[in-house]
Amino acid sequence: MFDKKKVNVVPEFMGADKFKQTNGVLTEPSSFQKLVVGLSPKLEIDHARSEFIRKLAESGPIVYAIRNRNIYDLQIIRMRFAELGLSVPAFAFNLSPYEAGSPGKYFRILGHKFKSFFKSQKLQEPVNSEIICEIMKNGGAPVFFLVDEKTSRDRYLNPEQDPIRILSNLQSTMSASIAVVPMFIISERKLRKSEPSMLEQIFGDPDDPGLLRRLFFAVRQWTVPELLIGDPVYLVGEFEEFGADVDWEEMPFKVRQELTERVNNKIRVNRGPVPLSRTEIKERVLQDPRVQKAVSSGEGDREQEGRKKAEAYVDEI
Secondary structure (H helix, E strand, C coil), X not given: CCCCCXXXXXXXXXXXXXXHCCCCECCCCCCCHHHHHHHCCXXXXXXXXXXXXXXXXXXXCEEEEEEECCHHHHHXXXXXXXXXXXXXXXXXXXXXXXXXXCHHHHHHHHHHHHHHHHHHCCCCCCCCHHHHHHHHHCCCEEEEEEECHHHHHXXXXXXXXXXXXXXXXHHCCCCCCCXXXXXXXXXXXXXXXXXCXXXXXXXXXXXXXXXXXXXXXXXXXXXXXXXXXXXXXXXHHHHHHHCCCCCCCCHHHHHHHHHHHHHHHHHHHHCCCCCCCHHHHHHHHHCCHHHHHHHCCCCCHHHHHHHHHHHHHHHHC
16 A cells, blocks of 8 residues: 655655756656555555566666556556665656646746757757766666557657667666666456457556546456566667667667567466557558668658658558
């Protein structure tokens, strides 16, 4: 049971203004923390796996990869890890300023963006790699989502913004390998059907539950959600494995596939086969060597235009 009075989800070192003004940095408790406590008072974590994460963080930088994009699940994990004394998610890739904190945080980031605009004439700032590096060196953990329909198009059209690409670039500045740990909160252990049931159409996907499904789980007491933790992927090891055979451009996709497969293995043990999502199918098609060859036949703007057309064709199909 969460004790909201004792749990501090924000590491002490993140009190400086530079963290508070940077988008994605989780410098505040969630604005709906009371709702999280009310609807999800329990989250089981295997003791052996939690101790494994603790030792992993002691040996080097750690990153969490949550299978589905779900801000609610991110907040549950923050609270539970803080309660257990584990490395707390302190930075989240691809979050809007409002998702990353309260309305106050949103306006601080907006004000900082306008100040930066008058200095550099650029409203859109790149991800702050220095901040992420500092968070990892101080024991905090960045987090990103593996199956993310909201940002999959942006990652495909702008590969340099892929969280795995950014982390891979940061790896070259660190002596220890970055360990990326895939995870997933399982709330429903019934075997998934290929076609969604009427209940799913009303209440939403049990693997990516909305508010109605959360209320349903809260009322139904016989199933306690559990955090499934897959085996980590070490970025240094991926450099060595893919260096000779796989192009640098392909590496983020290969790493994402490996992370998804490792957490899916945990889901299979608990529930059975895991159907591919629309996002996963789309990314596999776009990363097919033949599609990649056709897209990369142009240069600069022509390649970007080719990516947009390929993405639009797959979306239509």
